Amino acid sequence: MKNQLNRRDFIKLVGTAGGGLILAVYLDACASDAPIPATVTPLSPTSTPRPPFDWAPNIYLKMDQEGILTVYAFRSDMGQGIRTAIAMLIAEELDVEWSSVRIEQSPTDPRYGDQLTGGSVSISSHYSGLRLAGAVARQMLVEAAADVWDADPAGCTTEAGFVIHPDKQQKIPYGELVEAAAKKDVPDQTKIKDASAYRIVGTGKGHWDAPQIVSGKAIYGIDVRVPGMLFAVIARCPVFGGTFTSYDDSAAKTVPGVRQIVALDKSIAVVAENTWAAIQGRNALKVTWDEGRNASLSSEELRSAAKGRLPQLGSNDKVMDAVYEIPFEAHATMEPMNCTAYVHDETCEVWAPTQNPQAVQTQVAAATRISPPAVIVNVPLIGGAFGRRIQTDYAVEAALVSQAIGAPVQVVWTRDDDIQHDFYHDMSVHYASVVREKINIPRLQSSGSRSPVPTGAWRSVENFPQAYPTQCFIDEVAFELKRDPLDLRLELYSSRAAEVIKLAAEKAEWGKSLPAGQGQGLAYHATFGVTHVAYVAEVAVDEEGGVHVRRVVAAVDCGEVINPDNVAAQIEGGIVFGLTAAIKAEATLKDGRIQQSNFHDYPILKMNEMPLVEVYIVESDQRPSGMGEMGVPPIAPAVANAVFAATGKRIRHIPIRPEDLRA
């Protein structure tokens, strides 16, 4: 029940508000259906100018005397829309017009809890706290207005940035009340809204930053400019775990604009007046690498070793089984890794496009031997992250370069740096099996690369390698049993899972007849066990073996929907991200290094390959369960299953390539 806020929520909020009071919450809807009255109660004599005053009732928001609400986004937005969603929840409870909302990125602050943006939990773990943050502020404004009128606060209502008198004849704008509200104690009772009174939550708000983005004014990490700053590009050993033994920088130093060469622990930074000069300087640097013990590692070797750790295919008569293979995947964010840092006077300020600002603070502090509170982390907008920016490597190296040169510096990764020095989604091999006598959801036995290749979270993390083999193998089992893949799934899954499976199948007209070479494929997954997503993919396979995903029908149950348009966008985006892995790109290891370097050999999905995506959202009064990653996992198996329907070929690895399907 979404209106029941547990005691832990109160303690969290009181702890942040510092009022030491226990909040009790009751559940009446607070919005009034009455039209806003015309008479505004005059408060401040216009002849006496007062200094500007901002009221900050808690760490989530402030309001100025114009009634402008500024919300502090304490999680990182990398395109998933969290800045907007946080603001929507607070603005909803506070009853302000959306046009009065501003968003500022918060500093690092332990009072926000862990600020790592990952696991798609920013809303689900802060839902109650954010609503309370807004509701408490609203209550304090109401009490301030009631004082002015000498009215009963319980009879006052709010709407669109005004407190409205119980008689509905007078109103006071919030901005006029902030000074008085600031003197109010944090209330011991407040109301939160019932869903029937929502005016913002559940409406499509897009992304608040969009006007800045489409006009080129949005500032991403790579756009940060600090007076006197220099730019650096770093030479890193192409083999994982390697380091340099020596380098000759004589040619690099002659590149116009190159200022300085800085040796770091295992890499060498070329510092220059602009990014281009830094890139040219690095190209001119002659480095002798000690490639170390990994210099002969290859994907084939790692995959074969991973297979060896799993049961032999066909070794047990009592089970149906299959083995599926997933390669290393890169994040390939459109904004390459970068960070700007300025170390001076025992302090460090960094501008890091990061999902993990508190870890940046800690790691930069450790590397520079500056005390953590003296490391200030600013989080600008982020040009894609997908888990890559949980890592702090690029921020630490920027701080170290700045410390070495005594000037602000922006370290920029080129695209080949980005593809070749990622923290990859690990390669994995999966043995899927089902006991013949007891058909159930397949059992997976999985093995990763167990290699020195750096690995890390990649959008949906373990869910992608769970969903792909599981959902492909359910189709294989259905085929062997001569069952329809939809019917078998409805036998294996129940409740919310079955509901989205049925909805997607119905909307896609599951089982409709398609021309030769085309097919439908179904897959379902509950990412992190909380958000239920089912896809029906329609695929055409051409004579050359090319896979064309024409249409994807998606059904989603993510609990209460904050920003429905963004839920659809996250599904569309998850499908595109997953399709790149399913039919386009992989990172391969040879001689201890990643062979790909840019979008020509790590090709991400293009406009002309975009399927028509239709999204159906299940109405729900469950708490919101997260959307950032949930669109990814079911697409690869839905496509693989559709490819089988189209061609009769079971492809048990991704990406599916034309050579796999050529007749």
Added chain:
Amino acid sequence: MPSYDLQINGQAYTVEAEAAMPLLWVLRDLLGLTGTKFSCGMGLCGSCTVLIDGEPARSCVTLVESATGKDITTIEGLSPGVSHPLQEAWLEEHVTQCGYCQPGQIMNAAALLQKNPHPTDAEIDVAMEDALCRCGTYQRVRKAIHRAAEEV
């Protein structure tokens, strides 16, 4: 160091730059016009697209000297405010996710609409094929281009 006269967004600039420096870095690092984005550096992704005499150009592989004497338009100069039909359509269709590639997408689309005010889906595919978006906004980019085409 050679000096170049550039006409960017209707404004005259004189910059001193290496002859081999791509226009992208002139815009971003020398002139502070950071709306044009760096992503691949090889003309593969379209994030750095600007208009040169109305033609879409990958500024990361366009030498600064080749842009002298021509009319350069960056995302900052596409419209006063956010008033170009494409920008308005982008907001209406809620296209942006991370947003990083979007200036390039919009500049590509602007070049398309200048030549072809009412493109079909197939024509959009051709014109936008090499404008990459890792967030997967393509479906909305397509809708926004159609919406803007109606406005033009």
